[in-house]
Amino acid sequence: MFQNPEDQLIYSIVEEDIAFGLENLGIETRRMRSMITRVMKELGIENLAKKNVNMLSLGQKQLVALAGILVMSPEYIVFDEPTTMLDSKNKKNIMEIIRKLNKKGKIGVILITNIIEDTKDSEKVIILNKGKIAFDDKKSKLNKHILRKAGLDV
Amino acid sequence: MFRKLTFGQYVFRNSIMHKLDPRIKIISVAVLSSAAFIIDSYSRMAVFSLFLLLLIVLSRLKFSFLLRNLRPFFFIFFFILLMYIIFSRNDLNRGILTIWRFILFIAIASILTFTTTITNLITAIERLLKPLETIRINTRNFSLLIALTIRFIPALFLYADRIRDAQSARLGNIKKLRNVKVFVIKLLDRIFSSASAVSDALVSRNYNGARVSYFNPIRLRVKDYLSLVILIIVVLLII
Incomplete structure (x- = not known):
């Protein structure tokens, strides 16, 4: 999942956009509807099903983009700075959903972020500094000293 | 500003037209438009227009809607008429027929866009271009x-x-x-x-250029083929 919600939505109608991945995977038409409804319910966006994509807020667009990925039942998801363009309320909402997906949904999460607090629940952390890997280890081994060296002190 | 956000003029109705396969509708538009082009006499135009009126009623299209689609063209119609009046008064019949044709084209197109969703139109184009x-x-x-x-x-x-x-x-x-x-x-x-x-x-999202399945499939049924055949017969009779 990418940073700009605007550029992840392909079709004009929400439920069609969510179905895009399923169309590419060759899922039979009759199974698509139930899969899409389930994912929309999980993310709390069933009421947006027939809406035009241009009329959604940024937070809603990001949720629709996430739905389009979840509906393909992935084993793990790479999130590329998913909250950078969102306001704080939506940031919290998305991060909460990502955590839930990992803990309850058993979906592997690779999160790319510039907010150190987002690594709160991570098992492993990799820090990049000036194009090089400055730290690549279990979260528990991370400390303030390493963070300061990487320029990430809080 | 808000109107710029949505595309298309589809309105959900339970009409016969709404239920037809979009490919048949596109082909019908081609057939009807060609007919409107060919017809030359007032009497045939009148019969053809009556037929179109029937189609408009069958699609539950409201006339206010049609008028709204025609509105941007009123100035062009007036201008064409004016040109004919000023420059070739004896060809005025041709001018009137031209404007009548215009109106018919717009009516035909309106029936299509009113009864067909953009999604279905796109799917229809995709399938029609398969060759x-x-x-x-x-x-x-x-x-x-x-x-x-x-x-x-x-x-x-x-x-x-x-x-x-x-x-x-x-x-x-x-x-x-x-x-x-x-x-x-x-x-x-x-x-x-x-x-x-x-x-x-x-x-x-796994896109690789191949179309594998459809969320909104379209299917040709007997009534679609039948409608097209009836349409072609009627049009041939009129012209």
């Missing part, structure tokens, strides 16, 4: 292209508005040529980075 696959044109790419364009047109207007606002706050009058150049460059930059991001998104 082009023999010369290695990928129709799935083509229909995705159309859908993406329709999806992004309102968004592009928004980008342009935002860039223009940001610019006028910084550079002042947008009308100076140098400011327009900056505006265009910024807009193009935004569009290209958007396109790059969208292609990443396509790949992440």
